[in-house]
Amino acid sequence: MIDYNPKAWFTFIFRFHKADTVRKLIPMFIALSAYSALIAFLELELLHLSPNSDLKQVTLVHSLLGFVISLLLVFRTNSAYDRWWEGRKLWGSLVNNSRNLALKLNAILPASNTASREYFRMMIGNYPFSLKNHLRNKYIPEEFQQAERMQLQPEKHVPNQIAAQIMVHVHELYRQGQISGEQLLSLNPELLSFTDICGACERIKNTPIPFSYSIFIKKFIFFFVMTLPIGYVFTLHYLIIPVVVFVFYVLASLELIAEEIEDPFGFDANDLPTDTISGNIRKHVAEIL
Structure with missing residues (x-):
């Protein structure tokens, strides 16, 4: 996405960029x-047709x-x-839900459980990168933190795999007694929202x-x-x-x-800055956890 000053409109007249029509x-x-x-x-x-010709009636x-x-x-x-705007709102929801999930986990998990904190910090931060590349029909494992631990299958739905692993780990903590039933219910909306946002983005991309x-x-x-x-x-x-x-x-x-x-998730100059948003989510989740 192009960053610009909307008030400096006069300079736009003489400015050409690679996406200019x-x-x-x-x-x-x-x-x-x-x-x-x-x-x-x-x-x-x-x-030598005259101005009164019938062609002028066109x-x-x-x-x-x-x-x-x-x-x-x-x-x-x-x-x-x-x-375009719906896509931006969906990614804004992903930012908020990722932060909310990290905040809840930070409050629920004891400080001594560094392994789970590290796991959620990594997986929540990896999810937006998987969604970004999924919407671009790409798989870039180099963008994932500790990709070898996730054991992803690129030929399958990568965002679903990461969301499923997060869900499994949360329920494992519940079975171990580290999360109560009420706390599990409070985490559930944010956990489900990842798949809801992914499905809505897929609807925009796949329905021109x-x-x-x-x-x-x-x-x-x-x-x-x-x-x-x-x-x-x-x-x-x-x-x-x-x-x-x-x-x-x-x-x-x-x-x-x-x-x-109309497809705001690609590489065009006016597409959404999903790379920047993904990086910010990872940064903010790491700060919280």
Whole structure:
């Protein structure tokens, strides 16, 4: 995720970064410029069409469709941002629940039980790293503390394995009499929340916007932009070239931004800072325990 000062907005105008939509759309800019120039040449120079031509009535259609496409893109952007923000809230819940679990264990476990304290410090801190990599379809054992003790199977669901080991250790302490039944019940919400958060993140990642809806928006933008020069060339003449490119830049950029943030757990510049959050969880749990 990009860190920036939201108040220094003027500098954003002249700032380019690797995720900027301009870089991705440059080939289309060139193609649209050539297409618009060709349409302008055909209508103005070769066919000598008059401004009163029936083709000019295409502008009326664009006036009507412009409102429709704006509504579609607003809905598309809002739905993508909702997914991004829900993902951020889930990771915020993971931060709070990890701290709460560590605080409860710190209060319950005797100071002399250093082995269990060390175990929970390690396992609670390892869980966010397993979830982060699971959502990226990766397995990086180097990020785990004492990975050899966990005996994980990478081909299986790694976050579930770590959550299960934490649960088993807690119940083992209960059977040994080091945790009472009331204390076990108080720990249960935080223990279950790990799997709940993981499942909610998987739902966001594995359920993209419906295919038909995504294809329809892209086709709508394409045909809207491709028909712009046909009617507006009589008013703008060869200025239609930069106008078409700019209109396409605005519409396509909104769609590209929505595509990027609807899966907020990857490596894109605007994705959630899950690496930083995972590191903070490990740090704070270690401080508590």
